[in-house]
Amino acid sequence: MVAVYNKDSWYLITLKLRETLEANLPKTSTSTASADLLLDQQPHHQQPQHLPLRNQHQDPASTSLRVVILNDEAEIKPIEEGRPDEKTPSRGEPDWVISIRDRLDQARQDDAACPWSKLSIYRIPHYLKDGEDKAYVPQIVSLGPYHHGRKRLRQMDRHKWRALHRVLRRTRHDITLYLDAVKELEEKARPCYEGQIALSSNEFVEMMALDGCFILELFRGVAEGFKQLGYPRNDPVFSMRGSMHTIQRDMIMLENQIPMFILDRLLGIQLGDPDLKGLVAKLALRFFDPLMPTDEPLTQSDRNKLESLGHMTTFDPLSDYQSGLHCLEVFRRSLLNLGPKPVPGNWIKRWSNTNRVADKRRQQLIHCVTELREAGIKVRKQKTDRFWDIKFKNGVLRIPRLLIHDGTRSLFLNLIAFEQSHFDCSNEVTSYVVFMDNLVNSPEDVGYLHYCGIIEHWLGSDAEVADLFNRLCKEVVFDINDSYLSTLSVEVNRYYDHRWNTWRVSLKHNYFSNPWAIISLIAAVVLLLLTLAQTFYGV
Template sequence: MPKNMNQNHVITIDQEVETMKKQMKEAPKLLLKSAGKNSCSIFRVPQSLVEINKEAYRPRIVSIGPCHYGNKDLAMIQEHKWRFLDDMITRTNKQLDFLMKNIGSMENRIRDSYSESIDLGSNDLAKMMVLDGVFLIELFRKVGKLVPAHQDDPIFKMAWISPFLMRDLLRIENQIPFFVLQKLYEVSKQEDHDCTLQSLILEFFNYMVDRPQEVLKKYANHDGKHLLDFFRKSFINNNRDSVTRSSVNRSSISRNLVVPEAIDKPNHSLKLIKPATKLVTAGVKFKANHQADSFLDIKFQDGLLLIPQINMDDFYSAFFLNCMAFEQCYFHCTKDITTYVVFMGCLMNTSADVSLLSHNKIIENYFGTDKEVAKFFNEVGKDVAFDIKNNYLKDLFVELNEYCKNGWHVNWAGFKHTYFASPWAAVSAFAAVMLLSLAVLQTLYTVISYYKKDGDK
């Protein structure tokens, strides 16, 4: 090889090494190295989850926060944000510079709330937070009738907007920090209104998820990391002994894999449960729990599985998916929604299982066919990280599996399922029992007659 070619080759390698060294020092932008901190709670959904349901995480009519900022497909509602901001400024006499300075002082906290780098300057970031935050607060106030809304306002008059809007506000990529909302609410609050921001939010979403006022009052002063987290927490029982975070020393499992205990003696009943139709053949009965405060409040006692009724529709399906994405990404929270979806996915393996739960008024199906409901729960729970040993239903998993082990109630349930599943099967079984009984009586009569004659001799 000529000498000059070798020198060129060495120079090229040296340049590449320098480039590599620079890249080693560059901080990640798509997933910040600080994304595991407690303060970071707004995430871009991983592609592995997006592939399961591509439409579940993308806003359809409104962008909130930086992830979908500037999307031209969402420009229609974006224009109305300025009108809502003008409404608030006019009503409260607050100056824009006052709002900008209040939010601008939180810049570092705001940036720390996102898992990826925000490509906006300080002023643009503050402007976006003010515009989006005031839009949300004014929306809650107008719906809650704290402030007047224009009688012909299309946001409230066009029937198609409301359901899309409510789903968009609960998408994980469409969030701003809750402390931003709190600050904007406090500085724009009028003295004659004593409602909390939380109570307004719950009343707003109660148009989609109808819950009693006494349930909503329990969460009227609670907080969350953002709207999605706050609304998610309003279904979680604070008195329940639920683990606050997943232990890094415990193994996670997928839907189809159970990892044995590494230290403790394994509990062989702590495993995923059978589908609803198979549980019935094992003697388990199903009943809708209409007294529960939350769809998470599932109970099992003396062979009866009490499950709160849930209306499966587009709102709940999107809510479940975004809650699960949040729980998969955010280390510092319970995994209760993930646990619930995995549990329901176990129960609803086929359309027959869904039909059984619908018959027992546990599922109100506005989602599609029974097959589509079963497919939804099976697909969304298939590849999520789920720790069988560290969730709020782990004792129920054990109790159900223990109950379904061999025992008299299991054998009796199997007998009933085999011989009394239909009227004709019951008639056939009854006829067979009668024939058997007559045969036994005839045999006894013959034996008794024989010994009687033998005795007379």
Template sequence: MSQGENDYAKDLQQLYTVAGKIDEGTQKAESFFSSACIYRVLEDLRKLNERAYTPRLIAIGPLHQEDKHLETPLQHVKLSYTNYLLSRLTPRMKDQLELTAGMKEELAKQQKLKVLQECLAELKTLVDDAKKCYAEEVTLNEETMLIDGCFILEFLYRYHIRTQTKCLAEMKTSIDDAKKCYAEEVTPDEVPERDPIFCNDLTLYTVQRDLVLLENQIPFFVLEKLFRLIVDQIPKRLNNNWLLPDYVGWCYNERMSPLPNSDDSSSSSAKTWYCSPRDSVLGVFRCTTAAEKEEVQSGNSDRRTAKYYHILHNLHEGCLPHDQTKQKNFSFREMPSASELVYAGVKFVPVAGNDMFKFKFSEPKGLFWWCRRARFEIPPLSIHDSTESYLRNLIALEHSCPGVSRHVSSYAGVMDTLVNTDKDIQVLEKAGVLRNHLGATQDATDLFNNLCKEIVFGDYFLDTCSKATEYSKRFWPKNMAHVRRTYFDSPWTFIAFVVGFIAFVISLVGFVRDSIKKV
């Protein structure tokens, strides 16, 4: 074979090798990303606060199953919760006196094995689809999906049961009225007294946080399948028409909620007692009203057909506004901070209602507009230890998963622009827009200042921010801001201004008096 033929053969072999690599890479990309919805957090985001994205007590799904710090006795609680959930389907045999204790135990065991077999068979058909939900190759089987899924469902169901007494007590509802709303009374055997999660508030708080981490998820359709096979079949279940998103919303409504609004009495009275753990807490998630409940029963509600990727996505979609119009041609960074806007005559007002993304700016109008203040309405937010982790994971979801709107990123952009210093936090706290439970004001300032690093803002709320910016640049607000900042920013500058003004008046009076005498 000649040299030319050898070169041609090598070139041809290289051609097919490169083409094969391209085809293989294309297939892997389509396999991983066409249906992927559970991602590892981008490294640039993770470096900013690694603890915000890492589970502390409970590993869900395959991404953190091998983490050494999670190899604790608490992992056995998942098996205990799974056993308890499966046992809820066994028939009640307390009144069957003809059966011995051994017979009752054996019958319950057989019933549990039957349910377990059915669940494993159904989940086995979902393994391949579940693996496609992860943006990398993972090891996942029906056993892992069963244990993790049953743990989540039992946790949500147990949280729902345990909060009934507290909810009824706070709303001053009598037990007799409560029994009318439930299919049966909550009996003590439905929830064990010594629960390693619910008997410790810190553990409960941490588990709730772990279940909403982007990397700590299993596909929502796995949870829905187990929900239909188990929870839907529980005899005389509390609120037996509830769907899985109802339990998720109930569990996280109070923990991730903004401030209660005492002026919004009309909206709270319109909701029935089963809508929220606290009727006074207007949560991030829309409460279920009586009318909506009837829609669910009749099958007319969109919530039956809504597609959620996982629990975090369920919470994200649950707090989106009805109006999702994008706005452009403006940058958040152009807007002044909260304290600068106050200098310009802007009054911050907490929004009445339960819409997390309802921003509104209104200018003063009328004949005496110059002595009135503009209003900047902002959704109220209560800042807790878990707030940063929750917001960061929602932002990570928006930046990882195609098709997820960047409302939370836009919200973070607005708050980051408004908050530059501790003084801005104090302004928003005084207005009732923020309630800081972190302790130091500097901690809240750092939270918002670091939240927007390495992210891309969405195209929402830009019109509102643009109106606030344009207003602050007008002649009257701009000069009033200069006067307030220069002469009224602190008691000392105000005293100096008063002393200077008095000295000026005395000098003016003396000058006028001398001028009159000369005349």
């Protein structure tokens, strides 16, 4: 039995008699065909004069109805104007296809909202972390949006507000001056971070101004003295003691960066020159100097000699300033711009595809120290302040001094992560770390390099140093064709493959290692000559 009621252009259709529908209708029917067939079964006086499905002069407030029979059950659904019914066969798409289209639309919006060309502060890929969260995640202070609001990092927030208060009191500025300046740069700063930042405009501006002033107070305090800025000698944060080393290590992490142009603007306002550039980079290098992986003390004669050979240049952050993205990138440039920029070798391009994909199986640059010594290759320390400047000539491998401390692992890991993530970045640091990883396989290798004065470490044992190098590039896929040490590695391996060099070393080790072995060898040679002479005269 079917009952149809008409009231204010709304109709209630009650469907009964399931057996009748199964006998006369298909399993799925739509719209007017179903409605007409059902209405034809009713008495003439119950049929309405105008059906809403066919009404061409319907009131805009009214809604058309549609009868849909799915799985032997009838439903009454409104038809929205200008939008086809997503569940009807007229569109010909099931629910899961519609869901895919919705996700693609969301992906289109995300792609349009993330200009990848401006991205410079990256999230660490999960495959690089591999249990090294402590090396990538700040332990005391959060800077920027990635770790903003974490419960265990909130304790430093009160010191950030103290720093901002000190800046305003010293400069006699109003806070709106800094907020307005950061507000102007918000659209430029947000694309520097990866993904959508779940902060409102006001929250983002407040965070940038607060964190930026905190960073600048630390930079200026190290350069000028915290006492000159008005901080007491026993301040728990703004002093050259206590947690300063941990703060430095947190501030050099890739996920804990503030765009350099934000810091430039904030420092320019403090000094009365809003367009000031370059000074923050100099202050950053001064602040992060204790994290440098080398502190080779060069005498004045050594410096004069290197300068005469053109091997030393002074790093100027003002030169090529446009590449200054953040503090980690400036620190990396300072490591590599102390001398001529290393150039990858072209030795393998004659048979390798230029666009070859990096292969995890082809990361062996060189043999370990123990094997090189067995092949007659000597390892010596090179006097230079560029830790990456490795040389090989006439069987002697010269490596600069490297200082390893408890912050070296985090420093190298974040530099490698930046080189792996940033497209417009070379891979000198990664090349060096992979080279040292190949060179050090055991505590004995570390012990010999320490004996040569190449590795100086503050860790517990040589085994910890060997483990450090062996884990730095554990998940890094690196192409030796793109390494500035590729040509040197070929020369070393060519020397290593000569058997005469191995025989000569074996002879020297077995028969010329001490005076008694030399005397024994001479006696054996003399005895052999006398025996040959006696045999000759006997014949």
